[in-house]
Amino acid sequence: MRHRFPRSVYDHGTEPDARFTLANQRTFLAWIRTGLALIAVGVALEAFAENLPSPGRRVASALMVLAGVIAPVQAWLGWRRTELAMRTGRPLPPDSGSLPLMILTIIAGVLILATILVAQ
Amino acid sequence: MSDHPDGGGGCGAPERRPASDGRAIFDPGMQVERTNLAWRRTVLALVTVAAGGLRLVWGSHPVLAVGGAGAVLAGALALFWAAGRAHRRAHALLTSSSDDHVAIADGVLPPAMAALLAICGVLALALVVLGRVPIVVAPR
Numbered sequence: 136m137r138h139r140f141p142r143s144v145y146d147h148g149t150e151p152d153a154r155f156t157l158a159n160q161r162t163f164l165a166w167i168r169t170g171l172a173l174i175a176v177g178v179a180l181e182a183f184a185e186n187l188p189s190p191g192r193r194v195a196s197a198l199m200v201l202a203g204v205i206a207p208v209q210a211w212l213g214w215r216r217t218e219l220a221m222r223t224g225r226p227l228p229p230d231s232g233s234l235p236l237m238i239l240t241i242i243a244g245v246l247i248l249a250t251i252l253v254a255q
Numbered sequence: 256m257s258d259h260p261d262g263g264g265g266c267g268a269p270e271r272r273p274a275s276d277g278r279a280i281f282d283p284g285m286q287v288e289r290t291n292l293a294w295r296r297t298v299l300a301l302v303t304v305a306a307g308g309l310r311l312v313w314g315s316h317p318v319l320a321v322g323g324a325g326a327v328l329a330g331a332l333a334l335f336w337a338a339g340r341a342h343r344r345a346h347a348l349l350t351s352s353s354d355d356h357v358a359i360a361d362g363v364l365p366p367a368m369a370a371l372l373a374i375c376g377v378l379a380l381a382l383v384v385l386g387r388v389p390i391v392v393a394p395r
Contacts, residue, residue, distance in 0.1 A: 140362045150356040153349055154282065157290040163365050164293045167372055168300055174376050175304050181388040182311055197383050204376035207369035214365050 144215055148222030155221050163214040166233075170206025173199050173240070180247070191250030198243040202236050209233060281349040287342060294338035294364075298331045301372065305331070308375075312382065315389050323378055330371045337364060 139145040150156075177199030184192055209232040216228040281287050309324035345359040382388050 139358070141366070145362060150358050152355045153345070153357055153359050154284070154286045154355070156360045157286045157345075160290050160360070160365070161293045164297045164368075167297050167368055170372050170376065171297075171300050171304055174372075174379050175307065177383065178308070178311070178379050178388060181383050182391045183393075185390050185392055193383065193386065196388075197380065200376060200380045200383050204373055204380060207372040207376070211366050211369040218360065218362075 141215065144218050144222065147219060148224065151221040156218065159214060159217045159221065162217070163210050166206055166210035166213065169236075170203045170210065172203075173206060173236075174203035177201075177203060177243075186254070187247070187250050188254050191246055191253070195243045195246040195250070198239050198246070202239040202243070205235055205239070209236065279350040281346065287346050287349065291338065291342035294342070295335065297368070298335045298338070301375075302328060302331050305375065308379070311389060311391070312387075315387070319378075323375075327371065327375060330367075334364065334368055334371070337361075337367075 177196045180187075180199065181193060181196040213228075213230070213232050216232075219225075220227050305324045305327040309320045312320045341359075341361045341364060348357050348359055349355070
């Protein structure tokens with residue numbers, strides 16, 4: 136039998152309904168586009184928000200881009216966990232992987248707000 | 256309830272309906288087609304962001320701009336082609352089989368896409384942290 140990559144997923148359980156696998160793929164892709172948006176916004180903040188003072192602006196920008204780097208990693212780990220749960224008939228895992236992304240974007244948002252208020 | 260995520264319409268056994276052009280489709284929810292479109296728009300968004308990055312750092316880092324954008328474009332084209340091939344294969348398998356539990360998932364595409372985006376992100380993060388992102392000043 137030919138082994139499919141990743142074996143940590145495909146060596147377990149049985150094939151789920153193809154619709155579930157496809158839905159899992161689309162959820163993964165939605166996270167990829169979220170990461171893409173985070174990277175684009177982070178770079179745009181640094182490039183276009185020249186009126187914002189730099190320490191706050193650059194840190195907020197770096198946090199956004201960092202969230203954009205974490206997003207694809209989290210997207211793939213989440214895809215693997217969900218695919219494995221569907222194959223083995225277990226309940227779908229909670230979406231706890233997105234917590235770091237939420238925390239990073241909230242900190243970046245608060246930092247941008249504080250920088251705007253201080254710069255007034 | 257039907258175990259179809261959407262579009263199943265509560266009909267028990269899956270039915271293979273002919274599309275308007277006479278070819279069979281897998282399910283009324285167009286799952287295969289929607290997934291292929293999701294891949295396409297994700298690749299399109301990636302190419303758009305890479306083009307924006309190329310435009311932004313072209314003046315200050317031409318080698319990095321052309322190399323980075325070229326690598327992303329090559330990866331995006333490869334993913335576009337591979338996702339289309341996986342879609343055609345899944346469509347052929349699902350419309351010719353009476354079983355919905357068919358091995359269609361390609362486990363290589365997701366990590367490839369994730370890696371491509373992570374590389375873009377690390378490049379962008381390096382530019383931001385090192386303060387090398389050109390400041391675009393609006394004309395007054």
